[in-house]
Amino acid sequence: MNMAFANITVISHTYFYLLGIPGLEDQHIWISIPFFAFYIIALLGNSLLIFIVVTDHSLHEPMYIFLCMLAVADIGLSTTAIPKALAIFWFNSGGITLDGCITQLFFIHGIFIVESGILLAMAFDRYIAICYPLRYTTILNSSVIIKLGITSYMRGAVTIFPITFLVKRLTFCKNNLLPHTYCENIGLAKYACESIRVNIWYGIFVILITVVLDIFLIVASYSVILRAIFRMPSQDARQKALQTCGSHICVILLFYIPGIFTFLVQRFGKQIPPHIHILIANVCMLAPPFMNPIIYGIKTKQIKNSIYNLFFQRQK
Template sequence: MAITNITVISHTFFYLLGVPGLEDQHIWISIPFFTCYIIALLGNSFLIFIIVTDNSLHEPMYIFLCMLAGIDISLSTITIPKALAIFWFNYGGISLNACIAQLFFIHSTFIAESGVLLLMAFDRYIAICYPLRYTMILTPSVITKTAVAFYIRSAGSIFPIIFLVKRLPFCKNNLLPHTYCENIGLAKYACANIQANIWYGIFVLLTTVVIDIILIFASYCMILHAIFHMPSKEARHKTLNTCGSHICVIFLFYIPGIFTFLAQRFGKKIPPHVHILMANVCMLVPPVMNPIIYGIKTKQIRNRVTHLLFQRKG
């Protein structure tokens, strides 16, 4: 009986295809990508500069906002430059290790932003429900320890995915129809069982982002209860206005993400390019809109921006 030796070749190099089906439109698609990336970099960098250089903004609310701006810069920088390389130069080549590194930073940064949004909701809850104890509860030490704990949570929850992906042999197609690497998008090209990747991904989502959403919702239920029991209509309006920017940012971050998650699992009839473009919206919209929203709706930041822009004329 003849024995046939079969050698399984595991790919160590992949090609990101960008937006399959719209290859002829890549140049046009790159225009909003590039524009949004520049706006995100400038807007968030300027926001960080304003908060760091103005002592009156060294409060918990603005420290969390500064953290959010830094995360937004990271999130867009992890994904958009590679997408532009695909659109402009048709260079989607990426090694397996680089692909795994990118998916690690994308997922961990996404969870980190969710965590910061929860911290900002907690900040508003303490400021509105316990205003006299605000400075005693949110001390610099508490802020630092909490921020470090959330960053450790973000990296720690995604770290096992590195090993779950590294163990897989990639002997199928090495062409990835996307602009960036992500866990299941890469794992499904393995010629091995990926149930561990799927279930761990769901576990991480449930124990981080979903819990954050539930706690944010609970915080705002208590915040709204406290606001509508304020005796003064003017006080209610002022307090609601301070929460307005944060609520807008929450919706901008979670709604595209939830829609993309549901579309990927239940929207089988949705064209692939729609899935890919929506996934990129999750990476582009929050970093672009967050500094704009806070710049417009937060009086202290708006006044500081006006002062910086027109101080010479003054």
């Protein structure tokens, strides 16, 4: 009997099927409408933002350069996940190879960490601008900005790269049907035959040293910033400072709240229906790229003026 079991060869799945949103299959076409609309607006909005910052020399300041970096990351984040989701909704085309799945989860998790790093850099920018205004251009010179941007992108790649090996080593013999619109680390690893304890603990470790640390530093920065703002003698100065920080705070909340909720639901929310978790997970892919250009376009006077000049001044 033991010899018989010893001769059994476990065949690992190398091809998977993303099912979309289980329980809402009959609504896929209707769900795809806002997905497609928000994705197109996100692409156009972020592309316009990048174009304006690059071509308008008056916007070649640290705040807008970081915003341009964020727009690039937003395009990457939404493009990594949403086209595949639309293919599932429209054509029932959920097939994906293991290598393709690992590549997708690498970019999704990596870009999420990149965005978190850029938001931290933007908080640092606001801290210097408000607390050390006379040294602003000296501290945040071109060299520092480039280093902060490269560090944000490299950190995302370096911390997520080991996950690709941790997932690649697994043997997937349980199931090859993934109830989701895109591949994610634990969502894929839980279908492995062997223990995924290393995957789980490394995933938590990465979250702690990146996103959780970033949140802590952002909160610390804004506690100092707000204290400095309310100590300003002029009400106009306080109002102007709050307006410059308001856009960034909205973007921070929009980025972190859905992401934290998804992380907690995935690990502890066993009673929450799967389709709710998947919808919230897709909000993380769509909401920040969709809303960030709108928030900065509405709340930032310089960007509004640049957009006006681009579309209306040239027509005169």
